[in-house]
Amino acid sequence: MVEETAIPTLADVAARAGVSTATVSRVLNSPDKVAPKTRERVARAVADLGYSPNFGARVMAARQTKTVGAVIPTMENAIFAKGLQAFQEALHEYGYTLLVASTGYDAEVEDAQIRALVARGADALLLIGHSRGRGLYDFLARQEVPAVVTWAVRPDDAGAVPSIGFDNRQAMRELAGHVIGLGHRHLALISAEIAQNDRAAERRAGVRAALADKGLSPDALIYVETPYGFDEGSVAFAQVMAKRPRPTAVLCGNDVLAAGALRQARAMGLDVPGEVSITGFDDIDLAQILHPPLTTVRVPHRDMGRQAALALIGHLTGAAPLSSATLDTSIVLRDTLAPPGHT
C-alpha cells in the first residue's frame, strides 16, 4: 500500500493502473506503441498519484520560467490566431505566459527564433507542421525543451515530435471528393508553396487522391502555387481560369486565397457558384464575412490550441506523458459551391 506522503514511484503507478512497470515505462517513453485504453489508465494513475517520471523532471520543474513559446509562419490574415488564442487561454489558466515568434514561412528565420526562445528560457514550444531540419529537434532534445507540433499529424517517422493536429490530406480528400461527387470534372487548385510547408503539400496530395478515388487523372489537376495573400489569390484565380478546359471548381489552399479568388471572380463578371465554384480551407472568421459566404474545411482551431496547451502543461508538470492526437475536421457547406453550371 502506498503511503499518502511518500513520493510515488513507477511501481506505484503500475500497481494503481493494474499493469506492469514495463508498460508504464512504455507509456511514458513511446506512448504511440501502447493501446489508447492502457495509455489512459496509466495517465490517470500518474495524475492521481502526482507521479513525476524522474528526478530530472522535478529539477526541471523547479527551474521553469512558466513561459511557453510558439513559432508560427505568419501573423497576417489571422490564419493561426484563433488556435493560438485558445492555446494562450489554457496556458493562462495554469499561470503560463505565451510568447509568439513568426517566421514569414522562412526556415532560417524559424531556426533562429526557436533558438532565441530557448535562450530566453521557454519551458516548451508549440510549432506548426513538421517541415524542418532534424538538427532543430536534436537541439531541443539536448536542451530538454519539449515541443508539440500542431496543424498536422505525426508522420511515420520515429524522430518526429508529437502532434496535436488534424489530417490535412484526409480533410482535403473529403472536400475534393464532395466537389467531384457534385459532377465537377475540371478542377483547379490554388496552393501555398509546398517546398517547406507540409500542410500545403498534404492538402495537394488530398486533392490528387480524391481524383484517383473517382477514376480521374491526378495529372489533369490545374495547379498554381502562390504565397498566401488576398492579392495572390486574385492573380492565381485569373491564371487558372485562363486554362482550357476551364475549371468549373477552384479549390484554394486556404480561406485567404479563396477570398482573393472570389473577389477576382466578381471582377471578371463570373457568378459564384453559378459559373464557377470556389472553396477554402481553415474556416477562419473571414469565411463567414465574405459574400457569398465561403464553403470550406473547418479546422478545430480552439480545440487544437487548448489540447496542445494541456499536453505541454501535463508534460511539464509530470502529470501525463506528451502524446499525439488527431482531431477531426469537417466540411462547412456555405454558398460558393454548387454542381457545375451549363454555361
Next chain:
Amino acid sequence: MVEETAIPTLADVAARAGVSTATVSRVLNSPDKVAPKTRERVARAVADLGYSPNFGARVMAARQTKTVGAVIPTMENAIFAKGLQAFQEALHEYGYTLLVASTGYDAEVEDAQIRALVARGADALLLIGHSRGRGLYDFLARQEVPAVVTWAVRPDDAGAVPSIGFDNRQAMRELAGHVIGLGHRHLALISAEIAQNDRAAERRAGVRAALADKGLSPDALIYVETPYGFDEGSVAFAQVMAKRPRPTAVLCGNDVLAAGALRQARAMGLDVPGEVSITGFDDIDLAQILHPPLTTVRVPHRDMGRQAALALIGHLTGAAPLSSATLDTSIVLRDTLAPPGHT
C-alpha cells in the same frame, strides 16, 4: 580636434553639431522640447561620432540579448499584424528577434506579459497606446528597458513614453467631417470599449469634435460600444439601425466591426451605400476584400512599424535618442459611403 580613436564625449557632439552641450543634453533627454532641425543636427552628430550617451548604455549594449518584445491587445483579425510584420522585418535587418505577447485587451494580462518579457531579457518593448498604470513605466525605467508606444500619439504628460504613431482623434475627425460634409445629419458610431483603450476613446472624441465643428450636437450621436469582432459588429449595427431618427451613416471603430455591420446590412436587405453608409478604420487587407469595398481611414501600418523598430535600435545602439513622431493617416474612399439617400 577630436581624435578618431578617442571615445566621443558630449562636448564632441556639441562641437560637431554646432550647438551647446546643454542643447545636446536636452535632445538626449527631452527631445520634444527641441526644434526638429536642431534635433536632427544633433542626431546626425551622435551617429557620425558613434557617441553613446553614457557608460551605462555601453554596459547595457554588452548585455543585450538582441530580443525585442511587443505586447499587443490581440492577434485576432490581424489588426496589428501588418505593423508588427514591418517592425519585425526592420528588427531582423539589425539582427534582432521579435517576441510577441497578446493581452486580450486585459490590463492585468498586459502587466504580467510586460514583466515576463523583461524577465526573459527583452532589450526593448513595443506597446500599443498609452492606457496603462504609471507603475509599469516606473518598472521599465528601473529595469532600464526602453519602450515605444505605437498606434497613438504622445499625450501631454511628462511621464509618458515616446510614441511613434498617429493621431486617432484627428483621423476620425477628418473622416466624420467628410461624412457630415456629404449631407449626413444622423450619425451612429460603433466603438470598441473605451475604458482601457485610448485609441477608441480618441476616435470617439474625433467624431464628437467633427459634429461640433459643423454646429451639430455631439450628444445626438448614436453610440454603441462592443468588443472588436465580426459578430459584435453585426449585432451593434442592428442596434443602431433600430434607433430613431435612423442613422444614415454608421461609423465603425475599426474595419472588423465595419465588416460585421456590412454583413448585417445585407441580411437586413439594406443597400450600402444607397440606404446607409458604413465606414471603418485601419485599412487592413480585409477592407479591400469586402463587397462593396470599404471606405475607411488608412493607418500607416508599415511605416509606423518600421520607424518604431529603427527608433528602438537607434536608442539601443546609442546612435540616436528615442524621440516621438506623428505619422499621417488618410481617408480611403471606396464604395460604402455616399450622400444620404431619399428612402
